Amino acid sequence: MRRDRLLGAATVVLRIAMVLNIAVASAFVIFGVIALVPGNFVETMLAAKYGADAAIAEMLAAMEVGVLTGVIGSVFFHRIVISALAIVRSVGEGDPFRQANARRVLAIAWGMLGLQILDLCLGAVLFWIRSAGAETMTWSPAIGGWIAVLLLFVLARVFQVGADMRDDLEGTV
Amino acid sequence: MPVTVHLDDLLRERRMSLTELSEEVGVTIANLSILKTGKAKAVRFSTLEAICRALDCQPGDILAFAAEEEVEDGQ
Numbered sequence: 001m002r003r004d005r006l007l008g009a010a011t012v013v014l015r016i017a018m019v020l021n022i023a024v025a026s027a028f029v030i031f032g033v034i035a036l037v038p039g040n041f042v043e044t045m046l047a048a049k050y051g052a053d054a055a056i057a058e059m060l061a062a063m064e065v066g067v068l069t070g071v072i073g074s075v076f077f078h079r080i081v082i083s084a085l086a087i088v089r090s091v092g093e094g095d096p097f098r099q100a101n102a103r104r105v106l107a108i109a110w111g112m113l114g115l116q117i118l119d120l121c122l123g124a125v126l127f128w129i130r131s132a133g134a135e136t137m138t139w140s141p142a143i144g145g146w147i148a149v150l151l152l153f154v155l156a157r158v159f160q161v162g163a164d165m166r167d168d169l170e171g172t173v
Numbered sequence: 174m175p176v177t178v179h180l181d182d183l184l185r186e187r188r189m190s191l192t193e194l195s196e197e198v199g200v201t202i203a204n205l206s207i208l209k210t211g212k213a214k215a216v217r218f219s220t221l222e223a224i225c226r227a228l229d230c231q232p233g234d235i236l237a238f239a240a241e242e243e244v245e246d247g248q
Contacts, residue, residue, distance in 0.1 A: 171214030173204045 010088050018081045025074030032067035035060055050133060058132040066125040073118045080111040097166045102159040109152035116145045177237050180209045183228050198223035 035042045042063070046056050083104040090096050119142055126136045184194065191209065195202045200220055207213045208220075221232050228234075 168215075171207070171212070173200065173208045173213045173216050173220050 007088055007092050011085065014081050014085050014088065018078065018085075021074050021077050021081065025071055025078075028067050028070040028074065032064060032071070035063060035067070046134070054134075055132040059129055059134045062125055062128040062132060066122065066129070069118050069121050069125060073115055076111045076114040076118070080108050080115075083107045083111070097159065097162040099160075099163045099167075102156060102163045105152065105159045106156040109149060109156050112145065112149045112152055116142065116149055119145065175239055177239055178208055178211050178213075178235060179237060180205070180224070180235055183230060183234060187228055189228070194224070194227055197227040200224075 031042075034040050043056055043060060046054065046059055050056070050059075087096065087101050087104050090098060090101055123139045123141065126139045129136045184191065191202055191205055195205050198205075198220065200223070204213075208216065216236075221235070224230075224235060225232060
């Protein structure tokens with residue numbers, strides 16, 4: 001098996017990203033469940049900050065949608081990391097142009113597209129929270145992400161053609 | 174497969190082993206074995222040229238085309 005520093009580093013980074021993603025997704029789920037309970041600390045904090053007359057219920061509803069967006073995003077991200085890890089492993093084995101990798105790059109492209117759509121949803125949620133009278137972080141559409149999605153779909157096609165060519169070469173003497 | 178490989182017959186005629194041919198043409202024994210047993214999907218011109226040079230023969234001596242039914246009938 002061919003190992004180099006780049007592949008080793010990529011494996012470590014991807015594994016760390018996978019663990020962090022699971023941790024963040026778990027935190028989202030816990031927060032989402034807690035925020036559902038009447039009289040929870042989030043509700044108390046919002047009431048303390050914006051006053052009892054503020055649209056607390058609407059803020060909480062928007063937050064729940066935001067949390068759901070985050071959990072779905074974590075699922076997409078997990079799929080991306082799993083596919084990327086498998087690709088890195090296959091490069092280490094010296095055989096990256098396989099049909100399986102073409103499918104994995106395509107899965108990453110779809111995952112990234114999903115994340116980009118969720119990013120738009122997040123923008124809408126933040127707008128909703130602001131409309132309810134709460135402060136939010138600033139949001140702007142991630143143009144780079146959309147370009148990355150396009151490039152990933154092109155890369156998936158490149159892998160597909162490469163894998164087809166490799167299949168043709170197999171059995172050539 | 175309609176294209177048959179007669180490398181075995183040629184080697185026997187030339188009293189040459191697959192190992193010797195492999196050393197002479199610079200193709201691995203494994204790959205020559207794939208060619209000999211008719212399992213190869215394609216043959217490079219460079220391989221064909223090297224084998225022809227080593228065995229002093231023409232490509233037609235190594236490869237032959239037979240219609241599907243002829244192969245099935247064992248003709």
